Amino acid sequence: MNKIIKPCDCEHCDFRDAVFSTLDEQSVMELCDNKEERSFRKGEIINQEGERITYFKYLKSGLAKLYRKSSGGEEQVIAITRPLEFVSNLSIFSGEKYQYSVSALEDSVVCCVKIEFIRRMFMNNGRFALELMGRISAMNDKVIAQTLDIRQKNLAGRVAFVILYLMNDIYKSRIFEVPVSRKEIADYIGMSTANVIRTISEFKHDGLIRVEGKTIEVINKEKLEIISIRG
């Protein structure tokens, strides 16, 4: 749980391009002193809504979900993020506290960079600022577009959307293990758990997918796409 991994190899880190491509040698050295790599096991919380923002975090490997508690107390899943995407960093410049909680859906490694360092780089390195701004904006755009898309689909459309999303964006494979419970899917697309299950069953009976526990295989991608769009 939450183990700190050493030593620093930021300079040759495969992930350097993703976020820190604009930093020079010296800055990367500094980065080493300002970051910690932490590993989380499936189900562990990476950070919690309402906590003070101390680190800029991004996912190096694994899978994570972004969620919040709604006013009613239920969980609302906002996004599922893959490696190289930021984790609860949508709001690190807009406030003092994390807006969302993040937890690991699979065993994950997270790179945590002290927020002061990020701020300092942001202030002093215009290209870094522009790059980071662009990436965070893009993620915000995606979340907003997705939320609006989901809202105007019917049940079947939403479920089809999630299946296609997992297939295309997360696993890039027609067959995959669903990393979340049925209830979490329901919290993601805003419907009841029972109806998520029911709709999946219908897709199965109609021969659109094959289901074996947590494993889903997409058989008829085209039809799912039609259902998702028309939804």
Next chain:
Amino acid sequence: MNKIIKPCDCEHCDFRDAVFSTLDEQSVMELCDNKEERSFRKGEIINQEGERITYFKYLKSGLAKLYRKSSGGEEQVIAITRPLEFVSNLSIFSGEKYQYSVSALEDSVVCCVKIEFIRRMFMNNGRFALELMGRISAMNDKVIAQTLDIRQKNLAGRVAFVILYLMNDIYKSRIFEVPVSRKEIADYIGMSTANVIRTISEFKHDGLIRVEGKTIEVINKEKLEIISIRG
């Protein structure tokens, strides 16, 4: 339509604090050469989804709505923005094209700053970058939170939410003229026009509000709040 107003008085502009507080004298002078003030009449389009981003725009006076076309072709209203808020600038750093359309709900004045100038300032002035980043992030957060909030409310809750939103955030008055049609309200909170009207009628019959055409007066704020939250 789209008249250009001169001369430049950015230095003493009341709105300078809102966005450009971190610019020095010299930069403000430059700003003058890189901005145009445009006025729009009610209903006119300020910018259009899909167009190339050329200006950073913010509302000096009036009222505007942010919206997009959903895959089905209907309009989805994303936000209603007051003066000093950015207009279709959520995505100016993430892509080449505007993600959303913006139109004037009332006669409005928009300050349009060349995007190259904003980028240049962003690159060269760390404090400006940090400030702008914070503001855009905050607006993104707000949109996301609002969309998620609305999603898990029932019809009455959504309508109550909109009325309270207009009262508290937009007009700061218990009595106001609704700046949008019933259909636009429906597009904003994701329900049918008929049911928006029906719900408003019910609130009227229950004595929560008084309605006279486009004018709404809130009588029982407390009860509306309960309906909105419980929704």
Next chain:
DNA sequence: CGCGGCTTTGATGTTCATCAAGTAAAGTGG
């Protein structure tokens, strides 16, 4: 004055959440 758009209300049917009951799977303690 008449036309077209926005609004309103009622009636109808569909979609979806909820409830209930049962089964499978996954921990937990002896």
Next chain:
DNA sequence: CCACTTTACTTGATGAACATCAAAGCCGCG
């Protein structure tokens, strides 16, 4: 390793919430 408990999943039945359709009233505008 097995009985026990709990948690996740599944399916059907029911009713509530909501969209849709239709018809009529209202209002501004040429």
